[in-house]
Amino acid sequence: MKTKLLVAGLLATLFAGTGNAADAIDLNTPEGANQAMRKIMCSTQDAEPVIYWWKGKAFSRRMGEKDKHLFNVEGMNVRTCTTVDGGKRGESYKLVTREILLYTDPKTGEPLQKWTNPWTDEELDVIQVTNDPVNQKVRFPRDENGKPYPWTSKFAGEMRQGNWWMTFPVPLFYHNVLGGDYQKQVGGVYHATEMFNFSGDVESLTSADTRTAKVFVGWVRISDWLPWMMMSGREGSIYIHAGGHKVDDFDDMGETMKKYINDVAPLYKTPPPVDDERANETSWSTYKDDVEGAKFTTPRH
DSSP states (O other): OHHHHHHHHHHHHHHHHHHHHHHSOOTTSHHHHHHHHHHHHSOSSTTOOEEEEEEEEEEEEBTTBOOOEEEEEEEEEEEEEEEEEOGGGOEEEEEEEEEEEEEEOTTTOOBOSEEEOTTTOOEEEOOOEEESOOOBOOOOSBOTTSOBOOOSSOBOSOOBTTEEEEEEEEEEEEOOTTSOSOHHHHOOOEEEEEEEEEEEEHHHHHOTTOSSOOEEEEEEEEESOOGGGOOTTOSOEEEEEEEEEEESSGGGSOHHHHHHHHHTOGGGGSOOOTTOOOOOOOHHHHHHHHHHTOSOSSOOO
């Protein structure tokens, strides 16, 4: 009797292990790729908060002039997901987030309150970025007829030594809320490019037992001058190069970011509600909100 029970227990253990392996994410299927993206972007558990945190530097780029190190940056994005059933389109997720980008002093690391424009010598107020929300549209693994979508965000190259990496650019060219009604005719359109590099270990990405992948992120943004720099249409652009990773919780971010959130923007300790349907904010729309005094009673700088 004891022998039969022992054999039954071993078989149960064996089949349980086989079941876990079968449930592992297969990146070669549209459903698997979609689930992997969810683990990169947030968590497989609905409404579980996830935080990305990054730091970097910002530079100028003008014709015939050496690039200037303008200031440093420190950012965070708090996010969560919820499952969305698309019927024939398959199961996917909705991602809701809000984010902060601080322009910081290269020497002290503290958020800048004032900045001297090196081209005009004008001392200016620095407006930090607090975008709420920054949500993404739901992307299903299949179309309305059940046909798989081609996955545009590729897992680049082969996975080597247990690591994966993925890159994708985001070109941006749209109406600038600070411009007039004739942007096509006389300019003023918001023109930028954001480039992301994600990487991590294969096990945390494909494991069926891990709710969120361990992820490192590199970020580059090339854009027009920031509005508070008061560049008055001068030729040139700004580029930011930064890197970071997912953190386990709020306390694993740096002291500068934690203090800013605690003192100025406590809303950013948690993500938006998963049913959030508001229009997304940008650096330009939050600047407009600040100038018009339409949003925050506590200053962002």
